[in-house]
Amino acid sequence: xxxxxxxxxxxxxxLVMAVGSAIAEEEVATAKQVVDKFQVDLIDVMKNGxxxxxxxxxxxxxKSVADSHDLxxxxxxxxxxxxxxxxxxxxxxxxxxxxxLSIASYAHNFKExxxxxxxxxxxxxxxxxxxxxxxxxxxxxxxxxxxEYQLKDKGKSWRIINIIANGVSDLAVKRSEYTSIxxxxxxxALVAIINxxxxxxSKQ
Amino acid sequence: MNRQNEGNxxxxxxxxxxxxxxxxxxxxxxxxTTGDNKPEVEVxxxxxxxxxxxxxxxxxxSVDSYVAKPISDAYLYxxxxxxxxxxxxxxxxxxxxxxxxxxxxQAKFSQGAADTGRFAVNSTFGLxxxxxxxxxxxxxxxxxxxDQTLAVWGVPPGSYLVLPFLGPSTTxxxxxAVFDTATNPTSYIGAPVQLxxxxxxxxxxxxxxxxxxxxxxxxxxFTREAFFQWRKNLAVDGKPEASIDSDLDNLLGDDDVSVRxxxxxxxVEMNNNHDTSNTDPTLKSKDEFGQVSESFGNVTESFKTTxxxxxxxxxxxxxIKVK
Numbered sequence: 001x002x003x004x005x006x007x008x009x010x011x012x013x014x015l016v017m018a019v020g021s022a023i024a025e026e027e028v029a030t031a032k033q034v035v036d037k038f039q040v041d042l043i044d045v046m047k048n049g050x051x052x053x054x055x056x057x058x059x060x061x062x063k064s065v066a067d068s069h070d071l072x073x074x075x076x077x078x079x080x081x082x083x084x085x086x087x088x089x090x091x092x093x094x095x096x097x098x099x100x101l102s103i104a105s106y107a108h109n110f111k112e113x114x115x116x117x118x119x120x121x122x123x124x125x126x127x128x129x130x131x132x133x134x135x136x137x138x139x140x141x142x143x144x145x146x147x148e149y150q151l152k153d154k155g156k157s158w159r160i161i162n163i164i165a166n167g168v169s170d171l172a173v174k175r176s177e178y179t180s181i182x183x184x185x186x187x188x189a190l191v192a193i194i195n196x197x198x199x200x201x202s203k204q
Numbered sequence: 205m206n207r208q209n210e211g212n213x214x215x216x217x218x219x220x221x222x223x224x225x226x227x228x229x230x231x232x233x234x235x236x237t238t239g240d241n242k243p244e245v246e247v248x249x250x251x252x253x254x255x256x257x258x259x260x261x262x263x264x265x266s267v268d269s270y271v272a273k274p275i276s277d278a279y280l281y282x283x284x285x286x287x288x289x290x291x292x293x294x295x296x297x298x299x300x301x302x303x304x305x306x307x308x309x310q311a312k313f314s315q316g317a318a319d320t321g322r323f324a325v326n327s328t329f330g331l332x333x334x335x336x337x338x339x340x341x342x343x344x345x346x347x348x349x350x351d352q353t354l355a356v357w358g359v360p361p362g363s364y365l366v367l368p369f370l371g372p373s374t375t376x377x378x379x380x381a382v383f384d385t386a387t388n389p390t391s392y393i394g395a396p397v398q399l400x401x402x403x404x405x406x407x408x409x410x411x412x413x414x415x416x417x418x419x420x421x422x423x424x425x426f427t428r429e430a431f432f433q434w435r436k437n438l439a440v441d442g443k444p445e446a447s448i449d450s451d452l453d454n455l456l457g458d459d460d461v462s463v464r465x466x467x468x469x470x471x472v473e474m475n476n477n478h479d480t481s482n483t484d485p486t487l488k489s490k491d492e493f494g495q496v497s498e499s500f501g502n503v504t505e506s507f508k509t510t511x512x513x514x515x516x517x518x519x520x521x522x523x524i525k526v527k
Contacts, residue, residue, distance in 0.1 A: 177426055
């Protein structure tokens with residue numbers, strides 16, 4: 001009898017713990033879950049690419065990108081020290097055009113599906129409390145492309161701040177380009193080039 | 205005997221070609237910095253010859269737009285996919301002699317053995333390399349070259365160079381390319397095959413070039429950054445290393461700028477190793493003579509560093525041999 005009661009209590013405790021941990025998991029999406037969700041969305045948009053059209057893909061991805069990337073932080077990092085030299089109005093304008101460019105480039109580059117699939121490899125922690133999700137994109141009849149997502153904790157959830165494709169860091173390349181243009185040609189020229197790129201993406 | 209002489213002649217010609225390129229580069233870099241009289245902020249460590257490099261980049265871009273791309277487009281349009289794949293396989297297979305050599309030079313013995321097997325299988329069963337049978341057998345194609353070997357031996361990349369017709373390289377990449385050309389049978393077959401090889405290289409790069417064209421806000425900077433990172437990644441065989449973390453931390457270091465201004469400096473100094481954006485060679489304000497002699501001095505300096513690293517690497521090899 002006593003044994004039965006003990007067994008019952010233990011199973012109750014285990015049940016409570018299981019429910020508790022499930023709730024905790026629901027509250028904060030892990031870095032891996034954020035990347036997974038984004039990749040699932042991307043593949044889905046690719047599969048429906050033709051049907052959706054450019055604007056359809058853009059609208060669908062706008063939410064996915066916003067939910068998974070910290071675009072404000074990325075925008076700040078890519079202009080480096082030049083950020084401090086911009087007026088508040090310019091900073092807001094830059095975040096806006098940068099966000100639209102990021103979504104537009106996804107909408108343009110992920111428009112067709114030919115059996116590609118993302119595969120999760122590993123997850124590592126960085127010294128500064130970030131997480132790197134290592135994954136790769138399998139492409140039929142081609143070499144797989146390695147994708148490393150660097151994420152930072154943003155309040156309640158993780159956000160992508162950099163993507164390294166086959167060893168080439170998107171953030172580092174963009175940062176060099178943006179600071180170079182700001183120094184050589186100034187803010188208005190940079191915004192004009194970005195707007196031109198967005199327009200080109202929407203046309204093709 | 206005659207053939208051997210011809211081979212030697214070809215190697216000499218190749219070496220001469222690169223020597224001329226280097227000479228041309230040294231001369232032009234002097235001229236290029238004197239061309240613009242605008243003040244300069246600071247000289248970039250990885251790209252001190254940006255003014256010159258940008259000109260060659262522009263020249264290469266024109267050559268590509270007016271000559272290489274139209275021919276490559278026609279090739280891609282006219283030939284069926286299986287022909288393109290066969291041609292690509294053929295040249296990749298010939299390159300594998302060089303890959304095997306570099307495997308061993310980098311002490312990657314098991315990979316060297318696998319790549320030897322790859323070359324043997326594809327050269328025989330794959331009908332002189334037209335079919336990539338080895339891939340079906342699970343033998344992956346590796347990318348190795350002498351520039352990577354030099355990187356593994358500890359030779360620093362040196363300065364960024366854009367070579368006429370050949371594109372992005374570094375001071376370390378020039379001797380690397382000489383070695384790779386000398387060990388690639390394509391260099392000895394004859395002009396028509398070499399032309400097809402060039403066509404194949406351009407056609408295979410179509411996707412990447414199109415992407416750069418679409419995505420890059422400043423194609424020159426984009427190519428330079430991507431090139432350095434791609435080469436670095438190849439040299440470490442794509443192994444995720446600590447540098448990813450530190451690279452990101454350096455970039456994020458800038459994010460703290462507004463909060464702690466004193467941190468900015470150290471962050472930027474650290475960045476100088478891989479971030480090549482903070483300069484503009486068109487903004488220079490020294491007298492012309494000073495510029496010429498300085499840029500010449502810089503070139504000699506970076507070649508000196510490369511030569512020194514060669515010596516070091518040589519000593520290392522000697523000590524291995526003694527063991």
